Amino acid sequence: MQSTSGGGGQVSEKKKLTDSIIFKAGISILAGVIIYLLPVPQVLEHDPRAWRLLAIFVGTIVALIANPAPMGTIAIIAITLTVVSQTLSMGVALSGFSNAVIWLIVCAFFISRGFIKTGLGERIAYMFMAKLGKKTLGLAYSLIFADMVMAPTMPSNTARAGGVIFPIVRSLANAFNSKTEDGTQRKVGSYLSKTLFQADNVLCAMFMTAMAANPLAVEIAGSLGVEITWVSWAIAALVPGLVCLLIIPVALYKIYPPGIKETPQAAEIAKKRLDEIGPVTKQEKLMIFVFFLILLLWIFGPDLFGIGATATAFIGLSTMLITNVLTFEDVKSEKGAWDTLVWFAALVMMATQLNTLGVIAWFSDTVAQAVYGVNWVAAFILIAVAYFYSHYFFASATAHVSAMYGGLLAVAIAVGTPPMLAALVLAYFSSLYMGLTHYATGSAPVIYGPGYVTMGEWWGFGFLFSVINIVVWLVVGGLWWRLLGLW
Amino acid sequence: MQSTSGGGGQVSEKKKLTDSIIFKAGISILAGVIIYLLPVPQVLEHDPRAWRLLAIFVGTIVALIANPAPMGTIAIIAITLTVVSQTLSMGVALSGFSNAVIWLIVCAFFISRGFIKTGLGERIAYMFMAKLGKKTLGLAYSLIFADMVMAPTMPSNTARAGGVIFPIVRSLANAFNSKTEDGTQRKVGSYLSKTLFQADNVLCAMFMTAMAANPLAVEIAGSLGVEITWVSWAIAALVPGLVCLLIIPVALYKIYPPGIKETPQAAEIAKKRLDEIGPVTKQEKLMIFVFFLILLLWIFGPDLFGIGATATAFIGLSTMLITNVLTFEDVKSEKGAWDTLVWFAALVMMATQLNTLGVIAWFSDTVAQAVYGVNWVAAFILIAVAYFYSHYFFASATAHVSAMYGGLLAVAIAVGTPPMLAALVLAYFSSLYMGLTHYATGSAPVIYGPGYVTMGEWWGFGFLFSVINIVVWLVVGGLWWRLLGLW
Numbered sequence: 001m002q003s004t005s006g007g008g009g010q011v012s013e014k015k016k017l018t019d020s021i022i023f024k025a026g027i028s029i030l031a032g033v034i035i036y037l038l039p040v041p042q043v044l045e046h047d048p049r050a051w052r053l054l055a056i057f058v059g060t061i062v063a064l065i066a067n068p069a070p071m072g073t074i075a076i077i078a079i080t081l082t083v084v085s086q087t088l089s090m091g092v093a094l095s096g097f098s099n100a101v102i103w104l105i106v107c108a109f110f111i112s113r114g115f116i117k118t119g120l121g122e123r124i125a126y127m128f129m130a131k132l133g134k135k136t137l138g139l140a141y142s143l144i145f146a147d148m149v150m151a152p153t154m155p156s157n158t159a160r161a162g163g164v165i166f167p168i169v170r171s172l173a174n175a176f177n178s179k180t181e182d183g184t185q186r187k188v189g190s191y192l193s194k195t196l197f198q199a200d201n202v203l204c205a206m207f208m209t210a211m212a213a214n215p216l217a218v219e220i221a222g223s224l225g226v227e228i229t230w231v232s233w234a235i236a237a238l239v240p241g242l243v244c245l246l247i248i249p250v251a252l253y254k255i256y257p258p259g260i261k262e263t264p265q266a267a268e269i270a271k272k273r274l275d276e277i278g279p280v281t282k283q284e285k286l287m288i289f290v291f292f293l294i295l296l297l298w299i300f301g302p303d304l305f306g307i308g309a310t311a312t313a314f315i316g317l318s319t320m321l322i323t324n325v326l327t328f329e330d331v332k333s334e335k336g337a338w339d340t341l342v343w344f345a346a347l348v349m350m351a352t353q354l355n356t357l358g359v360i361a362w363f364s365d366t367v368a369q370a371v372y373g374v375n376w377v378a379a380f381i382l383i384a385v386a387y388f389y390s391h392y393f394f395a396s397a398t399a400h401v402s403a404m405y406g407g408l409l410a411v412a413i414a415v416g417t418p419p420m421l422a423a424l425v426l427a428y429f430s431s432l433y434m435g436l437t438h439y440a441t442g443s444a445p446v447i448y449g450p451g452y453v454t455m456g457e458w459w460g461f462g463f464l465f466s467v468i469n470i471v472v473w474l475v476v477g478g479l480w481w482r483l484l485g486l487w
Numbered sequence: 488m489q490s491t492s493g494g495g496g497q498v499s500e501k502k503k504l505t506d507s508i509i510f511k512a513g514i515s516i517l518a519g520v521i522i523y524l525l526p527v528p529q530v531l532e533h534d535p536r537a538w539r540l541l542a543i544f545v546g547t548i549v550a551l552i553a554n555p556a557p558m559g560t561i562a563i564i565a566i567t568l569t570v571v572s573q574t575l576s577m578g579v580a581l582s583g584f585s586n587a588v589i590w591l592i593v594c595a596f597f598i599s600r601g602f603i604k605t606g607l608g609e610r611i612a613y614m615f616m617a618k619l620g621k622k623t624l625g626l627a628y629s630l631i632f633a634d635m636v637m638a639p640t641m642p643s644n645t646a647r648a649g650g651v652i653f654p655i656v657r658s659l660a661n662a663f664n665s666k667t668e669d670g671t672q673r674k675v676g677s678y679l680s681k682t683l684f685q686a687d688n689v690l691c692a693m694f695m696t697a698m699a700a701n702p703l704a705v706e707i708a709g710s711l712g713v714e715i716t717w718v719s720w721a722i723a724a725l726v727p728g729l730v731c732l733l734i735i736p737v738a739l740y741k742i743y744p745p746g747i748k749e750t751p752q753a754a755e756i757a758k759k760r761l762d763e764i765g766p767v768t769k770q771e772k773l774m775i776f777v778f779f780l781i782l783l784l785w786i787f788g789p790d791l792f793g794i795g796a797t798a799t800a801f802i803g804l805s806t807m808l809i810t811n812v813l814t815f816e817d818v819k820s821e822k823g824a825w826d827t828l829v830w831f832a833a834l835v836m837m838a839t840q841l842n843t844l845g846v847i848a849w850f851s852d853t854v855a856q857a858v859y860g861v862n863w864v865a866a867f868i869l870i871a872v873a874y875f876y877s878h879y880f881f882a883s884a885t886a887h888v889s890a891m892y893g894g895l896l897a898v899a900i901a902v903g904t905p906p907m908l909a910a911l912v913l914a915y916f917s918s919l920y921m922g923l924t925h926y927a928t929g930s931a932p933v934i935y936g937p938g939y940v941t942m943g944e945w946w947g948f949g950f951l952f953s954v955i956n957i958v959v960w961l962v963v964g965g966l967w968w969r970l971l972g973l974w
Contacts, residue, residue, distance in 0.1 A: 314566060
């Protein structure tokens with residue numbers, strides 16, 4: 001950008017970008033205005049705020065999809081609009097910021113920083129690698145295991161798969177001379193990249209705290225009367241999740257085989273790296289302690305001590321601050337947490353208020369009348385699959401969950417699907433569909449970017465695993481959920 | 488720290504530090520435990536949560552004063568304790584995060600970043616300097632004017648006086664060869680440093696949004712039934728504030744005279760620097776627009792459009808994000824804002840809940856009985872002055888306001904002081920007392936640090952101006968408030 005010769009081109013480039021932003025913002029505003037101008041249903045006529053809020057909400061969702069600005073900017077503008085339009089009081093507009101589920105995820109962001117800061121995440125990966133890394137297949141499983149250990153307390157899949165594990169994939173690929181520059185990427189780089197990516201999306205589905213949009217689904221389900229807890233989420237996901245995690249490395253090994261199958265050096269590299277890292281530090285031991293403390297309290301806290309998931313996260317965070325595993329400087333600098341706080345608060349606040357003002361009830365009633373008498377099994381499978389593949393049109397699970405999760409869940413419940421079953425399946429699909437494209441979630445461009453996997457392979461295998469995921473979760477999951485009494 | 492020879496010394500240093508932290512933390516815990524073990528007053532016996540919350544609150548306040556950890560860490564531990572002790576539900580413990588006054592100050596942090604990012608703050612300083620900077624006295628006023636322009640929308644005095652204006656003082660001092668290394672600091676550096684510091688504390692008192700602890704006082708006053716608005720704060724502070732701002736540079740000019748009195752070069756330097764900066768950019772124009780928009784809406788919004796101070800701040804922030812004066816990246820990176828959000832939310836939540844659980848009413852009633860029949864004028868002056876000088880024991884206005892503002896305000900009201908008068912005077916003093924020491928507030932160590940002013944001078948003049956401030960605010964302010972009908 002230092003040359004001035006291309007100045008004219010840059011100006012027109014810049015103008016193009018500005019035009020595109022204005023166009024995207026324009027569409028979002030237009031969507032809101034159209035809703036606002038539509039005739040208000042009779043049941044909502046008594047309170048004009050209901051329809052106004054719906055207009056702002058739809059405009060916000062369209063903006064999240066069209067993406068003229070970062071989510072946080074859109075969220076702040078949405079909050080401002082609800083107040084300036086006299087739709088909500090300032091206090092109500094800010095109510096999302098004190099939502100307990102939001103703070104669960106915000107705290108999880110802080111806690112997960114500990115894995116990165118102490119180096120524990122990296123150590124775990126190399127430990128698994130030293131044990132299992134003698135073959136490429138074992139290497140793949142060892143990366144997945146390491147990812148899995150972090151998943152329950154690390155809600156940013158970009159940080160987890162993209163930030164902690166993928167750098168190890170890259171350094172491994174380099175060590176085996178598997179490079180994108182000279183066409184040797186297929187040796188190990190391609191296989192490990194794709195396996196990591198597909199498996200991580202399954203991990204996102206397995207724990208409420210493994211992906212930032214999961215608690216958003218929980219909140220929306222809660223506003224429809226379905227209360228999902230951390231434990232009920234994890235138990236229902238356990239069996240189909242593990243089956244998928246077992247299948248993915250093997251399936252890709254067959255259909256997308258790595259050029260190098262034996263990797264005795266990898267185990268050596270891991271051992272050498274572990275030697276370099278040295279013995280487990282006090283900070284890492286504390287991190288391990290906090291990790292188990294949180295996990296145990298998440299599982300047993302609610303029943304044994306009356307301590308909920310968010311309180312547990314606060315206990316974990318406090319412990320890390322007291323023991324100096326984290327400093328408050330780390331907390332203040334954790335941009336992902338503050339980002340999530342802002343967009344999450346705006347979306348949850350609007351969803352809650354749409355419910356309070358009767359919009360959700362009106363929508364559910366309308367849908368229920370339209371679908372009266374339909375067979376719920378067929379209808380729900382249709383809904384779930386449609387929800388899954390609509391992710392081709394989304395660049396963020398959050399935008400997708402905000403836009404469609406609540407509406408489709410209401411429809412599913414209206415046709416007679418057992419509410420908890422419907423809420424969980426749609427929530428799991430909200431992670432699983434991230435495997436479809438190279439823009440589907442934050443970790444996708446990170447892992448796709450270096451070029452180990454071609455666009456065709458990414459999309460092709462993405463589609464293949466979407467089918468495998470859907471079948472496993474609906475069939476194996478279906479049986480498991482029957483056993484659990486969910487339907 | 489690279490040499491190993493001092494290793495033993497470092498270890499013992501580190502141990503000393505750890506011991507000191509443990510000691511400070513121990514005192515804080517002890518304070519809470521002592522309160523917890525005291526006999527519970529009869530009126531509070533029906534709900535054991537009331538006394539438990541008081542114990543946690545007192546422990547927190549002692550920790551803010553003893554300072555074993557950053558405020559944010561203490562705040563997170565306090566929130567955790569309220570929940571783990573089953574004193575408050577998670578939802579209530581988080582309620583502070585949706586407090587509108589907190590978001591006023593958080594948004595003001597974001598907005599004030601615009602002054603720094605666009606360079607507008609610096610430009611304003613040099614513009615005043617170019618006009619008034621031919622003499623050292625004029626130079627002092629020009630710095631104060633520039634500081635004053637930023638004060639209403641910039642709640643971090645450390646960023647404003649320490650970050651924007653003080654660097655200009657240093658570069659001026661260097662330009663006039665007034666250096667701390669060779670004993671020439673008195674030429675201009677000493678005078679300008681001390682003037683800036685004393686004047687900035689007055690500016691902190693003049694606007695609700697000029698200092699982070701101001702809205703905390705407003706919130707606490709609100710919980711005692713005294714509703715202070717942005718405008719009522721500013722009007723009542725206007726006259727005594729301006730009188731002090733006029734006095735400070737002249738008074739220091741007489742008693743702490745700069746060696747150089749004529750500074751024609753300063754005006755030249757300013758003009759040269761303005762030439763270097765170039766014409767006002769589009770970003771700066773937008774910043775000016777936002778500044779006036781916010782100021783006008785703060786003044787006229789509530790009455791004309793029903794738009795409160797926080798909604799106005801959101802409008803300002805949205806405008807800055809839409810026009811790209813700020814990016815959301817700037818928002819996420821604004822650590823001061825997130826820091827303030829956390830400690831503020833914890834303190835306001837506890838203060839509110841102490842009120843809800845009846846602790847404040849019990850305290851006020853007890854005090855009212857004890858002071859029945861006392862002359863309120865004498866009593867209030869005593870209370871206010873005692874509050875002022877107790878700041879010798881505090882390193883943060885926030886800690887001081889949290890610890891004493893509410894209690895003393897309750898006492899002042901109990902003896903018969905008009906509530907609004909009492910609330911405002913104590914709030915103003917919460918800024919004015921920051922002039923006392925070199926650790927009294929965040930900007931103090933920044934400006935004291937380089938050594939232009941000796942410790943003796945800092946404390947001596949600090950005391951002198953404390954007397955001047957108290958007399959001006961109580962006498963001139965007293966007359967002005969009589970005129971306004973506050974008493």
